[in-house]
Amino acid sequence: MPLLIFLLFLMFAPTAALADWDFSRHSIPLNEIQSGGPTRDGIPSLTNPRYMSARGADFMREDEQVLGVYLGGVARAYPTRILSWHELVNESFGDLPVLVSW
Amino acid sequence: MSGLLYKANVLMYDRQSESLWSQVRREAVGGPMTGARLEVLESTLTTWGKWKKKYPQTQVLSLETGYQRDYTRDPYESYYESRKGFFSFFKADPSEEEKALVAGIVLDGEARAYPLELLRKKGGLTDTLEEARLAISFDAQTDRISIRDAEGQTVPHVILYWFVWKGMYPESTIFKP
Incomplete structure (x- = not known):
């Protein structure tokens, strides 16, 4: 029985997830969209996050991986161990809206 | 994130129109914004040491994200190592x-x-x-x-x-x- 329930879940879960979205317009075949596991916002993005200066960042190791962005005279580093938990950072560099995606 | 995937890659959504955007294709593929494109800006995948040396004035994302997560480890560490x-x-x-x-x-x-x-x-x-x-x-x-x-x-x-x-x-x- 648990297996059957699991199979039913696999069959219906992707459809259920698709039904939450407006596909009145789309450019890809809908049958090629899969459910990724986590639900909507199951992986929560960050919006206008806080920063520290390099000097104050004692938690950072020299050899750890970061995604670095330098734009309009501003440099920011995004440690990938934080990005992996959020995948998206809604950002701005000056007036420019920027999405950091991992 | 929408929780949906297209071709093994995430679909993101925007809060204004709730359109779905393919990360790798960099365009909206579903919803009102379908066809709209994102401009790719330069970024560098590197180490903290090298980045800080190049940009001593750099800021770094704080651990105070508003979420409780174990930021001491990357949840994908073993995935990076795996060949599959x-x-x-x-x-x-x-x-x-x-x-x-x-x-x-x-x-x-x-x-x-x-x-x-x-x-x-x-x-x-x-x-x-x-x-x-x-x-x-x-x-x-x-x-x-x-x-x-x-x-x-x-x-x-x-x-x-x-x-x-x-x-x-x-x-x-x-x-x-």
């Missing part, structure tokens, strides 16, 4: 590593990928794609990758696994020396 991709439906050529990191570009509809390992080893490559001569450079001091055409115009690239790129752009070729 999540949701991979693409069978890599035996001579290719499906999880090789590549810099992917699309130029006039033609997709091409440059393995990072090769770039690191060579420091730079030249290539011809759609009659455009391209210079691909890799700076070991900063890990910065730059791809430019003969006019010096930057061709934007994204760094990702080969199987994800090939899944999204099945016609893509991979640079071989």
